[in-house]
Amino acid sequence: MVDSKNSWKAWIYLSPAIILLLIFTVWPIVNTLRMAFLEDYSGLSEAGGAVFNFGIGNFVKVIQYQRFLDCLKTTSLLCVITVPVSTVLALIISVALNSIKGLQKVLQTIFFLPYVTNSIAIGMVFAAMFNIVGSFLGTENELIATAGIINNVIEFFGGQHVNWINVGSTYASNIFVMVVYIVWNALPFKILILLGGLQSINKQYYDAAKVDGTSKFRVLTRITVPLLSPMLAYVVITGFIGGFKEYTSIVGIFGENMGPADANGRLNTMVGFIYDSLSQNRQGRASAAALILFGIILVVTLINLRVSKKRVHY
Amino acid sequence: MAEDNRVIMHEKDLGKVKSNAKVGGIIGKILVYVFLIVMALIILFPFYWMIISSLKTLEEYRMSVPTFWPKVVMFSNYSEAFTVGSLGRLFLNTVFVGVVSTILSLIITVISAFAFARLEFKGKNILFAGLLATMMIPGELFTITNYGTVMGLGWKDTYIVLIVPFLVSVFYIYLLRQNFMQIPNELYLAAKVDGTSDLKYLWKVMIPLAMPTLISITILKMTGAWNSYIWPRLVANDAAHRLITNGLRNAFTETTGDVNYPVQMAAVALVSAPLFIVFIFLRKYIMKGVSRSGIKG
Numbered sequence: 191m192v193d194s195k196n197s198w199k200a201w202i203y204l205s206p207a208i209i210l211l212l213i214f215t216v217w218p219i220v221n222t223l224r225m226a227f228l229e230d231y232s233g234l235s236e237a238g239g240a241v242f243n244f245g246i247g248n249f250v251k252v253i254q255y256q257r258f259l260d261c262l263k264t265t266s267l268l269c270v271i272t273v274p275v276s277t278v279l280a281l282i283i284s285v286a287l288n289s290i291k292g293l294q295k296v297l298q299t300i301f302f303l304p305y306v307t308n309s310i311a312i313g314m315v316f317a318a319m320f321n322i323v324g325s326f327l328g329t330e331n332e333l334i335a336t337a338g339i340i341n342n343v344i345e346f347f348g349g350q351h352v353n354w355i356n357v358g359s360t361y362a363s364n365i366f367v368m369v370v371y372i373v374w375n376a377l378p379f380k381i382l383i384l385l386g387g388l389q390s391i392n393k394q395y396y397d398a399a400k401v402d403g404t405s406k407f408r409v410l411t412r413i414t415v416p417l418l419s420p421m422l423a424y425v426v427i428t429g430f431i432g433g434f435k436e437y438t439s440i441v442g443i444f445g446e447n448m449g450p451a452d453a454n455g456r457l458n459t460m461v462g463f464i465y466d467s468l469s470q471n472r473q474g475r476a477s478a479a480a481l482i483l484f485g486i487i488l489v490v491t492l493i494n495l496r497v498s499k500k501r502v503h504y
Numbered sequence: 505m506a507e508d509n510r511v512i513m514h515e516k517d518l519g520k521v522k523s524n525a526k527v528g529g530i531i532g533k534i535l536v537y538v539f540l541i542v543m544a545l546i547i548l549f550p551f552y553w554m555i556i557s558s559l560k561t562l563e564e565y566r567m568s569v570p571t572f573w574p575k576v577v578m579f580s581n582y583s584e585a586f587t588v589g590s591l592g593r594l595f596l597n598t599v600f601v602g603v604v605s606t607i608l609s610l611i612i613t614v615i616s617a618f619a620f621a622r623l624e625f626k627g628k629n630i631l632f633a634g635l636l637a638t639m640m641i642p643g644e645l646f647t648i649t650n651y652g653t654v655m656g657l658g659w660k661d662t663y664i665v666l667i668v669p670f671l672v673s674v675f676y677i678y679l680l681r682q683n684f685m686q687i688p689n690e691l692y693l694a695a696k697v698d699g700t701s702d703l704k705y706l707w708k709v710m711i712p713l714a715m716p717t718l719i720s721i722t723i724l725k726m727t728g729a730w731n732s733y734i735w736p737r738l739v740a741n742d743a744a745h746r747l748i749t750n751g752l753r754n755a756f757t758e759t760t761g762d763v764n765y766p767v768q769m770a771a772v773a774l775v776s777a778p779l780f781i782v783f784i785f786l787r788k789y790i791m792k793g794v795s796r797s798g799i800k801g
Contacts, residue, residue: 197623197624197625197626199619199623199702200619200623200624200625200628201625203615203616203618203619203623204615204616204619204620204631206612206615206616206671206672207612207613207615207616207672207677210612210668210669210671210672211635211638211672211674213653214646214650214653214668214669214670214672215638215646215672215674216638217649217653218645218646218647218648218649218650218653219638219641219645219646221648221649222645222646222648222649225648225649233652282539283540283543286536286539286540287540289536290533290536290537290540293537293540297540297541297544299787300544300547300548301543301544301547302787302791303547303548303551303780303783304547305794306727306779306780306782306783306790307776307779308730308731308749308752308775308776308779309731310731310733310749310752310753311749311752311772311775311776312550312554312772312776314752314756314768314769314772315550315551315553315554315769315772316550318553318557318763318765318768318769319550319553321763321765339553339570342569342570374547374550377547379794382791382794382795383795386795431642435642435644437734438733438734441733441753445753445757445758446753446757461644461734464644464647464648465644465647465734465738468647468648468651468738469738473648473649473652476648477645477648480642480644480645480648481645483642483644483645484641484642484645487640487642488640491640
């Protein structure tokens with residue numbers, strides 16, 4: 191009696207969530223699979239009465255499409271560089287933070303600040319810092335005379351200014367700027383998680399190491415890192431997932447052109463490719479690309495979990 | 505001979521290490537502080553540069569030797585940015601969408617989490633596991649279909665389209681359910697015996713106990729509205745419904761070249777300011793919420 195009464199009550203409570211999830215989560219999963227396997231599917235043509243063949247044509251086309259491969263390259267490159275760099279840097283900062291008493295809270299707050307930002311807005315600040323042309327006065331020298339602050343600093347130390355993101359800049363320098371921005375943006379979350387992990391490590395391990403006269407480096411590699419491995423695995427996995435979905439930080443620095451003015455779309459990413467296909471009414475292509483993205487994220491996560499199962503000490 | 509030497513050297517070293525331990529410790533401490541402070545300054549630099557650039561005149565900003573403090577403080581850049589970007593309307597839109605979607609989302613999350621945590625019904629565990637499984641799927645996969653759905657519903661360029669598709673977050677339901685589960689079931693049964701209704705119990709007992717989680721959800725939801733860019737650009741990019749991030753990007757499209765950076769940086773500072781104010785007052789909840797969620801916004 192009570193059970194059946196509770197039962198319909200539960201379904202009433204859950205109904206708003208379930209209805210919305212059916213429309214905006216479950217149906218999209220089904221529909222994405224449908225569209226991905228209908229060759230050259232387009233919502234617009236379907237409304238016009240077109241019929242599509244069932245097959246893997248969308249996937250074949252997407253992976254043969256140069257633009258997609260470029261997007262995949264840029265995305266993977268950013269991931270492969272930024273995840274290790276930000277993880278190692280975050281680990282060093284966290285260990286350092288954990289070893290001090292004075293100023294710890296203040297520094298911790300400062301290191302968290304980039305998290306509470308709007309990635310488009312702060313991207314514009316980075317663009318201003320890396321920009322090379324302050325005013326267009328004509329001659330080459332005058333152009334450079336008003337370089338952005340990063341180039342000012344480089345020149346102050348006797349270096350040559352670099353064309354980071356302007357017209358004529360190289361792919362490598364564009365990527366460098368993105369790496370700096372993404373790492374700056376990724377540090378807070380990683381530091382928060384790693385520092386939390388460090389603070390929960392039992393002090394007895396360190397006392398024992400002290401009695402044994404273990405060197406600091408050995409303590410780091412033999413005690414801290416292994417005991418921190420669940421958190422390290424977590425930040426690496428979330429880092430890769432976030433990295434493969436990189437999009438807005440590039441819009442922040444380069445605008446919607448996704449590249450310098452003379453190389454539009456050069457820094458486009460997988461997510462950018464999906465949205466481009468969507469706005470061209472090519473839902474079949476977009477769905478195939480989204481499923482490929484999902485596949486990559488799944489594989490990277492599984493590999494990470496496998497590696498951590500062997501290496502992670504819980 | 506060589507062997508002996510090494511032993512002697514080793515003993516010497518050990519002695520040295522002992523006598524130098526204290527000095528080394530202090531030097532080490534200083535190095536750690538220097539490292540951390542340098543890193544902190546690097547982290548802070550973009551914020552500093554944003555603020556001082558936003559206060560410079562265009563002439564001063566363009567000078568070949570940069571100044572690190574504005575000679576003439578130009579607060580007028582801020583009013584100019586406010587007008588150029590029509591930030592007023594954008595602020596109002598974003599706050600409206602943020603507040604409405606947070607309230608509705610909280611209601612749905614609370615009653616769903618309550619059902620999962622306290623009520624028994626057939627298929628509960630399967631349903632819950634199914635919901636959790638959807639969390640692995642990247643949002644872009646949903647967007648493709650949802651874009652078509654909302655267009656079909658005639659929701660383009662409305663507030664509804666910015667609010668409704670994101671009202672249910674499986675992650676928030678999960679988070680709150682975990683929190684509700686920690687509240688002893690005896691309390692609920694006692695309340696039942698006393699004839700207290702579910703809703704009253706929820707309101708009087710569970711919600712106050714789960715307040716920190718609810719505050720975390722509120723903050724994540726509000727900052728989500730503030731920072732959302734992709735979906736609003738797709739479905740509501742008209743002047744009447746445009747949100748702040750999109751508006752900023754639309755009003756200041758040039759990021760490189762000959763740009764009026766002081767005004768642009770003032771606009772960026774105006775957009776960033778509310779986030780910092782929220783952070784200053786609710787630091788504890790934000791950091792707690794973020795460490796559990798692992799997602800931005």
